[in-house]
Amino acid sequence: MPTIKEILQTMDYGPAPESTKEAQAWLDQHGRRFGLFIDNAWTEAAETFGSFNPADGSELAQVSQASADDVERAVAAARRAQPGWVAMGGHGRAKVLYALARLLQKHSRLFAVLETLDNGKTIRETRDADLPLAARHFYHHAGWAQLQSEEFADYRAVGVVGQIVPWNFPLLMLAWKIAPALAAGNTIVFKPAEFTSLTALLFAEICVQAGVPAGVVNIVTGDGRVGEAIVNHPGIDKLAFTGSTEVGRIIRKATAGTGKKLSLELGGKSPFIVFEDADLDAAVEGLVDSIWFNQGQVCCAGSRLMVQESVYPRFIAKVKARMQNLRVGSPLDKSNDIGALVDPVQQQRINGLVESARAEGCEIWQPSCEMPVGGSWFLPTLITGASTSAAVAQTEIFGPVLVAMSFRTPAEAVQLANNTVYGLAACVWTESISLALDVAPAIKAGVVWINTANQFDAACGFGGYKESGFGREGGKEGMYEYLTPLAEDRRPAAPLAPEKGKVKPVEEGVPFAVDRTAKLYIGGKQARPDGAYSRAINGANGAFLADIGEGNRKDIRNAVEAAHKAAGWSKATAHNRAQVLYYIAENLAVRADEFAARIAAQTGAKNAMQEVQASVERLFYWAAWADKHDGLAHQPPMHGITVALNEPVGVIGIVCPNENPLLGFISLVAPALALGNRVIAVPSEAHPLSALDLYQVLDTSDLPGGALNIVTGSADELARTLASHFDVDAVWRHDGSAEGCAEVERLSAESLKRTWTGGAKGRDWFDAKQACGKTVLQHATQVKNVWIPYGV
Numbered sequence: 129m130p131t132i133k134e135i136l137q138t139m140d141y142g143p144a145p146e147s148t149k150e151a152q153a154w155l156d157q158h159g160r161r162f163g164l165f166i167d168n169a170w171t172e173a174a175e176t177f178g179s180f181n182p183a184d185g186s187e188l189a190q191v192s193q194a195s196a197d198d199v200e201r202a203v204a205a206a207r208r209a210q211p212g213w214v215a216m217g218g219h220g221r222a223k224v225l226y227a228l229a230r231l232l233q234k235h236s237r238l239f240a241v242l243e244t245l246d247n248g249k250t251i252r253e254t255r256d257a258d259l260p261l262a263a264r265h266f267y268h269h270a271g272w273a274q275l276q277s278e279e280f281a282d283y284r285a286v287g288v289v290g291q292i293v294p295w296n297f298p299l300l301m302l303a304w305k306i307a308p309a310l311a312a313g314n315t316i317v318f319k320p321a322e323f324t325s326l327t328a329l330l331f332a333e334i335c336v337q338a339g340v341p342a343g344v345v346n347i348v349t350g351d352g353r354v355g356e357a358i359v360n361h362p363g364i365d366k367l368a369f370t371g372s373t374e375v376g377r378i379i380r381k382a383t384a385g386t387g388k389k390l391s392l393e394l395g396g397k398s399p400f401i402v403f404e405d406a407d408l409d410a411a412v413e414g415l416v417d418s419i420w421f422n423q424g425q426v427c428c429a430g431s432r433l434m435v436q437e438s439v440y441p442r443f444i445a446k447v448k449a450r451m452q453n454l455r456v457g458s459p460l461d462k463s464n465d466i467g468a469l470v471d472p473v474q475q476q477r478i479n480g481l482v483e484s485a486r487a488e489g490c491e492i493w494q495p496s497c498e499m500p501v502g503g504s505w506f507l508p509t510l511i512t513g514a515s516t517s518a519a520v521a522q523t524e525i526f527g528p529v530l531v532a533m534s535f536r537t538p539a540e541a542v543q544l545a546n547n548t549v550y551g552l553a554a555c556v557w558t559e560s561i562s563l564a565l566d567v568a569p570a571i572k573a574g575v576v577w578i579n580t581a582n583q584f585d586a587a588c589g590f591g592g593y594k595e596s597g598f599g600r601e602g603g604k605e606g607m608y609e610y611l612t613p614l615a616e617d618r619r620p621a622a623p624l625a626p627e628k629g630k631v632k633p634v635e636e637g638v639p640f641a642v643d644r645t646a647k648l649y650i651g652g653k654q655a656r657p658d659g660a661y662s663r664a665i666n667g668a669n670g671a672f673l674a675d676i677g678e679g680n681r682k683d684i685r686n687a688v689e690a691a692h693k694a695a696g697w698s699k700a701t702a703h704n705r706a707q708v709l710y711y712i713a714e715n716l717a718v719r720a721d722e723f724a725a726r727i728a729a730q731t732g733a734k735n736a737m738q739e740v741q742a743s744v745e746r747l748f749y750w751a752a753w754a755d756k757h758d759g760l761a762h763q764p765p766m767h768g769i770t771v772a773l774n775e776p777v778g779v780i781g782i783v784c785p786n787e788n789p790l791l792g793f794i795s796l797v798a799p800a801l802a803l804g805n806r807v808i809a810v811p812s813e814a815h816p817l818s819a820l821d822l823y824q825v826l827d828t829s830d831l832p833g834g835a836l837n838i839v840t841g842s843a844d845e846l847a848r849t850l851a852s853h854f855d856v857d858a859v860w861r862h863d864g865s866a867e868g869c870a871e872v873e874r875l876s877a878e879s880l881k882r883t884w885t886g887g888a889k890g891r892d893w894f895d896a897k898q899a900c901g902k903t904v905l906q907h908a909t910q911v912k913n914v915w916i917p918y919g920v
């Protein structure tokens with residue numbers, strides 16, 4: 129044993145083990161065998177599996193593998209409990225959430241040690257990050273419950289929600305899922321990951337103490353089969369999933385057409401960008417938090433290091449020196465930085481990826497520290513010399529492995545950063561605020577940390593772009609994931625047929641007197657359909673009205689290309705976009721008679737003129753919103769601000785309703801354009817001519833070519849192409865086709881694009897509550913949170 133004097137001389141770390149006594153006692157108290165928590169009672173454990181300590185491989189407890197019957201009982205209990213939970217009111221629920229937060233704090237050491245035992249992450253992290261963040265989440269959401277009737281007056285709880293989480297932040301992910309769901313008035317069937325069930329089971333106990341009524345929170349343990357049973361259960365109204373992109377896709381496909389609300393928080397391959405003017409030492413510390421936090425088993429880990437060429441060698445030398453000082457060892461030792469990986473299977477997976485990089489000629493560097501014996505470990509690893517397309521540069525490794533590359537200019541940095549299918553997070557390091565705020569919006573990711581890394585807070589939404597999923601957790605946007613607008617309940621069971629009036633004979637309409645085959649509208653020009661086919665459109669009285677172009681896959685591809693070229697529309701000022709929409713409204717109003725006659729000729733509607741007037745008003749409405757859907761400035765507990773920006777989704781494919789051929793079209797296309805998206809619209813299949821008459825209006829309204837493209841033809845075929853296209857970011861379908869909507873959702877799973885589908889139900893397009901408002905704004909934008917700490 130060295131003397132204190134000797135220790136002070138060498139400044140060596142001594143052992144600083146955390147006691148596991150209480151956690152072991154808790155496990156013993158349960159006989160190290162756990163049933164399921166359903167309706168506030170524990171079931172007898174039937175089929176069980178082991179939960180192991182990844183640091184030494186020892187078994188901690190046996191945990192139940194829930195059966196389909198168990199899931200059934202959990203869903204039934206949640207269903208029974210839901211009306212009562214809603215009836216408790218916002219304040220009633222706030223008190224329960226507050227009690228949960230307090231209990232998490234009171235038992236924080238027990239939770240932290242149990243989490244470290246079960247997961248292998250260091251006690252420093254469970255104690256200082258997982259637990260405080262989880263408690264904060266419940267406090268924050270106690271607040272949303274309290275404010276619900278004021279802030280979400282036009283919404284109701286979704287109902288029974290199924291929640292499935294991974295093993296990397298077992299308790300924190302539970303908090304991210306359960307707190308907002310409870311605040312909004314939902315009841316829950318929750319499944320932890322099979323490697324890490326224990327803190328969820330301890331949480332079940334504190335639910336009882338906090339006064340959570342029976343059936344409100346149900347915890348079913350087990351592997352992916354239990355997850356599948358939850359996903360496929362017809363009694364589940366909403367699913368929230370965090371985990372691998374692969375399983376996210378399976379869930380997207382499985383829920384297609386079921387009407388279940390869905391949020392997916394999936395993988396990432398986040399860039400960590402260091403500009404030459406950055407504080408390099410601070411950036412190195414940020415990098416440690418970014419890629420070596422939680423052994424790199426973090427969905428938003430900064431796993432791709434990008435350093436400006438001029439400082440690359442210096443920065444890499446600093447990184448290696450810092451890596452040499454990382455302490456790898458028992459996660460229960462308070463001085464260790466890196467603990468154990470969750471399971472040997474992860475160790476093998478990571479090793480496989482690193483060895484394949486070595487075989488491809490990459491340089492693999494690891495510090496010369498000793499690998500602990502027993503358990504599953506991986507030393508911090510730096511890979512250099514990988515090409516940007518190498519597997520290690522593209523695949524989510526989910527381990528303590530960093531891949532480094534260099535860039536020359538900010539534009540190249542952005543291009544490299546976006547060279548991934550993922551879009552969860554990014555870090556930008558520079559002392560130039562102007563450069564940082566120029567680069568942050570250009571990176572396609574849901575979170576951008578400037579001169580900081582891996583910061584989280586309940587008030588700031590978290591979630592991905594692209595294949596990192598959709599939906600947000602935290603903040604007000606996270607609450608909407610667990611709410612349904614009341615207006616949705618008022619939607620008619622089927623599309624509303626027009627009230628028929630006297631149809632004006634076609635010959636009387638002056639503009640239609642000369643035969644004209646309407647073409648497609650691509651890149652601001654009329655284009656002949658690729659297939660050179662036309663389809664005849666008949667009017668309400670059965671008479672032939674016009675031939676229109678039969679668009680096909682090639683036409684959609686051309687339209688997508690044109691939309692991408694029109695990226696300037698997304699960068700145009702909101703004021704400018706509003707002006708264009710007002711201009712369209714103005715030009716439409718001038719030709720109101722002609723448009724009304726056309727609507728009447730197609731549908732026989734008595735209220736054709738009202739439809740034109742409503743369309744003009746809707747254009748005004750969305751023009752008004754263009755420069756008012758501002759983001760927010762959050763003040764999380766740090767010295768700085770987090771700016772939540774509402775960014776356009778990108779390129780949106782819109783299949784318009786059949787009814788109300790003008791108003792339906794405008795109601796969907798105008799908000800998408802107003803918020804800065806580029807659009808490929810498929811007009812009403814039955815009555816497309818009103819949209820085609822808009823060509824001239826668009827040509828005279830300063831809308832840049834490619835911002836809005838119009839392709840006519842078979843809604844099914846065109847929707848299919850849009851949903852499968854990898855360069856389309858979202859598809860909306862509202863033509864009342866249940867099967868068509870289901871197909872869009874199914875096909876969207878490949879690229880994990882966002883969808884907004886109306887199913888078989890109709891929508892009263894004249895009713896602003898059903899056709900306007902926040903729901904549309906939310907579909908037309910995605911939130912990016914930019915964290916900007918200050919101080920020197």
Ligand code: NAI
Nearest residue numbers: 293294320321351352355356371372375394395427524526
């Ligand atoms: P996973 O996605 O298979 O598991 C996450 C959760 O989903 C677990 O609770 C699991 O039981 C459940 N699950 C599995 N199959 C399911 C199904 N068909 N339907 C419903 N639920 C299902 O992730 P896994 O296997 O634990 O890790 C594999 C890889 O996934 C990791 O190496 C990592 O690359 C990635 N991953 C990414 C995460 C992230 O947050 N981005 C989290 C966990 C894993």
